[in-house]
Ligand SMILES: NC(=O)C1=CN([C@@H]2O[C@H](COP(=O)(O)OP(=O)(O)OC[C@H]3O[C@@H](n4cnc5c(N)ncnc54)[C@H](O)[C@@H]3O)[C@@H](O)[C@H]2O)C=CC1
């Protein structure tokens with residue numbers, strides 16, 4: 001399905017970066033991968049790249065964007081961000097950081113229900129590529145779409161980016177619910193009210209509500225809240241079982257962004273006066289300031305309201 005062979009640089013060779021590299025290679029592209037751990041020459045990886053995909057954890061976005069800016073990239077290169085997180089320093093999304101470093105470059109966000117383990121097994125998945133520049137989104141769609149990875153375009157990058165980011169916090173909450181063995185009704189209520197919280201935050205920050213009802217919102221929420229493959233869900237599950245956060249993290253390989261997203265999201269919500277009761281309880285739990293049972297009781301005892 002790819003239109004022509006392109007040179008694609010993948011920055012970050014964790015679970016997601018290496019999966020994206022695999023997908024790009026399968027489409028016949030020239031793929032170069034950079035990772036801080038193996039540390040090949042970043043300048044060499046960027047040289048001549050037509051598409052540059054950042055798949056590092058949120059913690060790596062700011063330093064990486066700075067390093068890439070210092071080196072410089074081809075003027076026509078499209079930057080793609082696959083990170084799902086929020087910056088604790090300036091409360092920005094990953095693409096906002098990339099755009100600030102590269103104001104004249106096309107920036108695209110890639111997000112959706114994409115548990116990397118399943119994609120590496122060759123199972124089918126879909127995602128959204130969103131940008132203010134429709135040409136750039138279409139280029140990335142054509143470059144990376146295949147018969148097992150179906151990409152849709154969107155002109156709502158903030159909605160697509162927040163969908164993937166906010167669901168991580170809700171996935172922790174749903175994991176707690178399942179760790180407490182509270183049943184299907186409770187989990188369904190939490191997923192639905194979690195989506196309402198995501199839409200409330202997203203729309204205040206400029207997202208279209210319908211975007212959050214799409215693949216990178218509801219879709220990703222369903223994937224993440226229903227799979228033990230999700231690290232965020234597993235963090236919550238462990239906490240729900242009464243394990244301390246340190247132990248839970250020691251048992252999980254890789255990044256659970258929701259842990260770092262929750263405090264940033266709380267700050268943003270406070271600035272904008274947005275009620276985020278689920279995120280609030282998740283953060284108290286992560287800080288060890290409440291127990292799963294007490295957090296749940298507070299959510300159930302909130303003032304009665306209409307849906
Ligand atoms: N694994 C998955 O299924 C998916 C993950 N994502 C998102 O992709 C991002 C990366 O996730 P994973 O690859 O799964 O995590 P991972 O824990 O497997 O890998 C993290 C990557 O970030 C890099 N990194 C971390 N801190 C850095 C720093 N300070 N400077 C430079 N690089 C740094 C690491 O070297 C590594 O390449 C996260 O934001 C995650 O939410 C998105 C979709 C699917």
Ligand SMILES: O=C(CO)COP(=O)(O)O
Nearest residue numbers: 112113114115230231232
């Ligand atoms: O974002 C993901 C799936 O779309 C990956 O979820 P976890 O980071 O919770 O493993």
